[in-house]
Amino acid sequence: MIDGAALWLSLQLALTSSLLLLLIATPLAWWLSRTRHRLAPLVEATVALPLVLPPTVLGFYLLLLFSPQSFIGQAWVTLTGSQLTFSFAGLVMASVMYSLPFTVQPLQVAFSAVDRAYLEAAATLGASPWDRFVSVVLPLSKRGYLTAGVLAFAHTLGEFGVVLMIGGNIPGETRVVSIAIYEAVETLDYPSAHGLSLILLALSLLVLWALFGGRRRAEVREMMR
Amino acid sequence: MTGYRRLDTSMRRGSRTFSWLLTLSICLSTPLQAGDPAVVAVAANFLGTAQRLVDDFARHDGAEVRLVSGSSGQLYAQISQGAPYDVFLSADTARPQRLVDAGLAVGNAVTVYCRGLLALWLPNSAMPPTLQAIQQLSGPIAIANPALAPYGAAAQSSLTQAGLWSSLQPQLVLAQNVTAAHTMVASGNAQAGIVALTTVLASNIDASEYLTLEPPVAPAVEQGAVLLIDSVNNATAAAFFAYLRSSRAQDIISGDGYLVTSDLDGSDP
Numbered sequence: 001m002i003d004g005a006a007l008w009l010s011l012q013l014a015l016t017s018s019l020l021l022l023l024i025a026t027p028l029a030w031w032l033s034r035t036r037h038r039l040a041p042l043v044e045a046t047v048a049l050p051l052v053l054p055p056t057v058l059g060f061y062l063l064l065l066f067s068p069q070s071f072i073g074q075a076w077v078t079l080t081g082s083q084l085t086f087s088f089a090g091l092v093m094a095s096v097m098y099s100l101p102f103t104v105q106p107l108q109v110a111f112s113a114v115d116r117a118y119l120e121a122a123a124t125l126g127a128s129p130w131d132r133f134v135s136v137v138l139p140l141s142k143r144g145y146l147t148a149g150v151l152a153f154a155h156t157l158g159e160f161g162v163v164l165m166i167g168g169n170i171p172g173e174t175r176v177v178s179i180a181i182y183e184a185v186e187t188l189d190y191p192s193a194h195g196l197s198l199i200l201l202a203l204s205l206l207v208l209w210a211l212f213g214g215r216r217r218a219e220v221r222e223m224m225r
Numbered sequence: 226m227t228g229y230r231r232l233d234t235s236m237r238r239g240s241r242t243f244s245w246l247l248t249l250s251i252c253l254s255t256p257l258q259a260g261d262p263a264v265v266a267v268a269a270n271f272l273g274t275a276q277r278l279v280d281d282f283a284r285h286d287g288a289e290v291r292l293v294s295g296s297s298g299q300l301y302a303q304i305s306q307g308a309p310y311d312v313f314l315s316a317d318t319a320r321p322q323r324l325v326d327a328g329l330a331v332g333n334a335v336t337v338y339c340r341g342l343l344a345l346w347l348p349n350s351a352m353p354p355t356l357q358a359i360q361q362l363s364g365p366i367a368i369a370n371p372a373l374a375p376y377g378a379a380a381q382s383s384l385t386q387a388g389l390w391s392s393l394q395p396q397l398v399l400a401q402n403v404t405a406a407h408t409m410v411a412s413g414n415a416q417a418g419i420v421a422l423t424t425v426l427a428s429n430i431d432a433s434e435y436l437t438l439e440p441p442v443a444p445a446v447e448q449g450a451v452l453l454i455d456s457v458n459n460a461t462a463a464a465f466f467a468y469l470r471s472s473r474a475q476d477i478i479s480g481d482g483y484l485v486t487s488d489l490d491g492s493d494p
Contacts, residue, residue, distance in 0.1 A: 060408070068364075069413035085414040086365055086398045127471035165405070166414075168398030169370055182401070186373045188323075 002195050005172055006180035008158055010200075013088070013176060015144070017095035018152040021103040025148065029107035030133070038078045055161025062094050063166050086168035091176070094166055095156045102151040111137065133176020143215055146221065150211045154204055262289040263462035264309060266300040268316035270341070270376070270403055270421060271448065274481045275314060281477060282468055288461040296402060298373065304329065304453065311453055311462035314338065314469075317375040318449035330451035338469045339483040340445035342422040343379055344408055344440040350417075354436040355426065356387045359417045367415035368394045371402040375446045376403035380419035383443030419443075423482040445484055
């Protein structure tokens with residue numbers, strides 16, 4: 001039996017997390033690409049840390065961090081009235097931390113490649129910093145955004161170890177497709193496992209294909225100009 | 226020319242280091258005693274006890290046993306794909322039985338090497354830990370996933386028997402195994418949990434915080450072992466498999482909070 005609810009939940013999680021990630025990563029990556037602050041390398045290293053920790057280990061520490069007995073978990077309960085672990089909101093927060101390096105790094109590379117001369121030209125024409133960012137930096141960083149979005153989406157879609165630790169396998173809330181596949185494998189229900197995996201792979205292939213195709217077309221268009 | 230000579234020397238030095246490392250690694254990897262080492266695949270919940278068994282076995286029988294741990298389902302999948310294990314200590318009897326049925330295990334029956342008990346753990350509460358008391362909780366209650374873990378299935382059956390299974394549904398959170406359910410309670414994320422008695426004992430939980438769920442309140446979880454068919458000629462593996470039911474082994478197992486099973490399958494070897 002194909003667990004459609006789990007697939008749908010994974011898509012929602014991946015979409016919500018990637019949008020949030022792009023919002024959060026933009027100022028962070030911009031700062032990192034422009035600053036000469038001596039703490040910048042430390043911030044860069046901190047952002048990269050989720051790459052080092054195995055997901056289940058990261059999940060274990062998030063379980064401690066999000067617990068109602070910890071400061072963050074307690075604050076969340078006070079603010080929202082519900083618990084952060086075993087909830088969709090908790091999974092979104094975890095995914096954002098987990099996929100942050102995959103979003104920040106492509107954006108930082110894109111921002112660093114933006115020629116300062118364009119920004120200075122825009123400034124002499126009287127463009128405000130915000131206007132310069134929106135009208136100059138963003139169009140020039142389109143490809144960086146595409147890569148960052150794709151990586152964040154794909155990485156969250158396949159997320160497993162962290163969810164396993166802090167999810168609690170609640171249908172429609174935290175039971176994402178990777179958990180459903182894991183459960184099918186563990187209960188020797190290989191047909192369901194194969195079915196779900198195939199759908200997940202086909203879906204990811206389609207999304208990545210469409211995006212990379214779009215990027216290629218954009219590149220060609222730029223060259224023709 | 227000097228460049229060449231220097232390179233040559235450093236290469237010679239490198240190869241000397243290499244052969245020294247090779248000798249060291251051979252020394253380290255050779256067992257102290259003769260005989261083939263055996264590889265035992267053990268369900269993660271039994272790993273601590275299995276380590277004590279292996280140490281005791283090595284002390285008395287002088288043979289080396291290596292442990293590989295994982296979930297019973299993972300280990301089963303590996304074994305059915307030809308993983309080089311000699312003995313499989315599962316957390317249930319269904320998976321070893323499948324190996325017997327598939328002709329991958331020696332003999333035609335699964336050996337029950339221990340029976341695990343559940344404990345209801347209710348920390349930081351004014352109420353004494355009872356199945357009725359957890360009805361009054363509003364927060365999450367952790368059990369192992371009944372579909373994945375035999376301890377979860379046993380927890381489900383105890384809650385069903387107590388008539389609480391459906392009313393507790395909105396609060397139940399499922400962990401991938403019984404140890405993870407324990408972690409959920411220990412970290413304060415779940416208010417209560419139905420966990421393994423052995424883990425509760427190993428973590429020195431205060432006796433006022435837990436209630437042992439003995440049959441008939443909750444079924445005991447029968448854990449089964451098989452000797453795998455390709456290892457039928459591995460003397461160490463066969464000896465360790467027989468040792469599991471010896472009184473020495475059963476003393477170690479019961480010391481960790483399991484019910485022992487020597488009374489179930491008859492004689493002590």
